[in-house]
Amino acid sequence: MDKRPIGMFDSGVGGLTVLKEFRKKLPNEKIIYLGDTKRFPYGSKSKEAILEISKKCVDFLISKNVKMIIIACGTATSQALDSLINSYDIPILGIINPTVEYISNLNLEKPRVGVIATSGTIKSGAWEKKILEKIPEAKVINEKAPLLATMAETGWTSNKVAEYTIKEYMKCFKDIDILILGCTHYPMFENLIHKNLEKNVKVLNTGTILAQYTKKIIETKKMENIETSGQFEIYLTDIEADTDFLNIAEQFLGEKNINIKEANF
Ligand code: DGL
Secondary structure (H helix, E strand, O other), X not given: OOOOOEEEEEOOOOOHHHHHHHHHHOOOOOEEEEEOHHHOOOOOOOHHHHHHHHHHHHXXXXXXXXXXXXXXXXXXXXXXXXHHHXXXXXXXXXXXXXXXXXXXXXXXXXXXXXXXXXXXXXXXOHHHXXXXXXXXXXXXXXXXXXXXXXXXHOOOOOOXXXXXXXXXXXXXXXXXXXXXXXXXOHHHHHHHHHHOOOOOOEEEEXXXXXXXXXXXXXXXXXXXXXXXXXXXXXXXXXXXXXXXHXXXXXXXXXOOOOOEEEOOO
């Protein structure tokens, strides 16, 4: 047993979609969530900047004595995961490998896989590379959606602007079997996304898959916490940032009186 918390980071509210799934699948684990609001958005930054930022986030979480790090962010996973794994001893997981493994286990014949993500993630080609490594006969359709993370930060996930924007972004996904929500902010638009796709398209929330994957790892390595129950702590790098973080978090997680602390780096 390992009673230390799990550390998780993203640029803002996006990773809360991962946190929510972890609380369902790993209800005894304590989680320390870091929202790097000072450096939002990640999606338009260079690979070098993302790597530097990710290291700072990992160092902060390690200073909180976490037992493992979850990169609750597609952009940081696509551009920094491999390098972080080489630089730190602590287990570090991202959203791409577990999701690709999940798709591969579905054993679909010539799956047509849509990927919607930030500009940085799409530019990195990380999803396409991993998918084709595991499933060479797959067809991958990529679409960057730079507006969505900002809209999610302001809570615009179901209004008219969101309806119109999602409709536009879904236009290129007419002929797919699976849609990967490759940015963790996007599950906040899940209802609208479903509405604009054929009924048979499987929409993947990477947080759900990552939580299941982490549960297996934690159990195999006997790292689970069996004593406490589902507490979490939230840190933001800029509490004053122009984001509706607290309201969105309370609404999305269904919790009242969430206490937010400042992470100074
Ligand atoms: N939620 C993040 C991702 O999964 C970051 C979005 C952003 O900051 O641009 O890519």
